[in-house]
Amino acid sequence: MSAAPGAVPAIAVVGIHGHGAKHVAHVRDLEERGLARLCALVDPRPQVDAPAPATGGAGEPRHGAAATGDDVPWYPTLGDLLSAPEADVRPDVVVLSTPIHTHLPLASTAMRAGVDVLLEKPTTASLAEHAELVAVAQETGRLCQVGFQTFGSHALDVVARAVADGEIGEVTGIGAVGTWVRDAAYWARAPWAGRRRLDGRDVVDGVVTNPLAHAVATALRVAGATRSQDVAEVVVDLHHANDIEADDTSSVRVVTADGTRCGFGLTLCAPERTPARVLVLGTRGRIELEYEHDRIRIVTPTSDLVKTTTRTPLLDDLLAVRAGRARRLACDVRDTGAFMRVMEAVRTAPAPRAIDPDHVSWEGEGDARHPVVDDVAAWCEAVALNARTFTELGAPWAVGAVAPAR
Incomplete structure (x- = not known):
């Protein structure tokens, strides 16, 4: 799911509560500077003022309003987002700020759908899962940046x-x-x-x-x-x-x-x-x-x-690598093996x-x-x-x- 030439990358945040709220704010900042577009929010719980999810005849969730008051589509799961028929919600990048045991399945799903990933730390719940995630990144050729923020320092x-x-x-x-x-x-x-x-x-x-x-x-x-x-x-x-x-x-x-x-x-x-x-x-x-x-x-x-x-914030770094302005990720998933x-x-x-x-x-x-x-x-x-x-x-x-x- 690559962005059209000249288009800013569409970014979805998965896990919007707790630390995820900071990611939403950062994408909003990038959006204000014309560097990205917040295309969707994903979480089992909508933000406080979002309406309860509803489904149409085909099972697609309707859009919910973000807490900022803006009309940002909300989906309860990443699968719901990736299967949504609307072209404007299809992400180029997903930010995953979710519980540790969900990292491998969510990041793998995103990369296999052609989406680049910023994955919160720790990378996965085990060394075997880390090896599996590295294999998915190599298989798909997608970028997978891990959120050890200091690697951008x-x-x-x-x-x-x-x-x-x-x-x-x-x-x-x-x-x-x-x-x-x-x-x-x-x-x-x-x-x-x-x-x-x-x-x-x-x-x-x-x-x-x-x-x-x-x-x-x-x-x-x-x-x-x-x-x-x-x-x-x-x-x-x-x-x-x-x-x-x-x-x-x-x-x-x-x-x-x-x-x-x-x-x-x-x-x-x-x-x-x-x-x-x-x-x-x-x-x-x-x-x-x-x-x-x-x-x-x-x-x-x-x-x-x-x-x-x-x-350099790690999301900014990932976008720079996507655009060819940088050669390699600051914290590529492969570079977290020692920590794992x-x-x-x-x-x-x-x-x-x-x-x-x-x-x-x-x-x-x-x-x-x-x-x-x-x-x-x-x-x-x-x-x-x-x-x-x-x-x-x-x-x-x-x-x-x-x-x-x-």
Whole structure:
């Protein structure tokens, strides 16, 4: 379904609530600049002021009004949209902001229908599903960009140049620190939130694979690991303070194929949210990348420099590749294989261990209630600096041995 010459690409957003609303707003911005057209919204639930769906004699859903007040067609499923007879709703690109376990079937359906895809992270629920999705992209020749937003940051180029120029000497390791806060409302946001499996399907919604997945993927990218074969070993150490199936406080050690050691200390149970950071450790200094803000700090014995860059939104990048203005996607589905090795280790690991309540304090009330794990920020920092897990470092609330997952 390619756009006619000179026509702006038609974009549909699938999953319009939560984070999906940001995608709708971004497409609207592109539309105002004459760079795209929002052709349809897809979600089982219409936006608040949209009329209830109805079907005609042939079963086609009628159009519903978007919350913006504009007359944007709404469909309950991607299948309904792709089978709609109206030519003006046929997308050139779909943005998929849907639950993790739907990523493979929806992205595959779109690409097989001739549509390019921007797929929210994490890519899929398993490494096998990732391989299947890569095969569909190769089979169809369609573009499949994955929503690791930091891959569009120009800060990555600054970090790469600083390392190549030897500004911090020889790289000795890569780390990531994420100390965030998530409250009770976060875990109640959807039936799949905080679940490892739901209705017999893998979900894998924990700190490593969803909210702080950007920290993991960005650190691996900085380490030069993007494809599955770029990862030699993964060790995960998974814990939770909340009453959930998945992990909310975890450490990961990765050894890349070239021997680089990486340590990721991640929690959603910090006393306060701080900017997530990727660390590049060297023999003569370090680089700190606050990837949420595209901010780089380069510290050496003789200088302490801070730089801030811009980023290219991944949808804009995809449109540039479609139009021939860029050669390759910033985050091609193939370039998420290394991250998927970590996700697979989390998926196949034993269930996360509950943290002893003696090491947890609770703050807030009702939906704002959230746990704080003792000294968790310091332990996350130690993981990043030493590439050792919480258990290996001796965190008092991390109990039991850790086995490598390959």
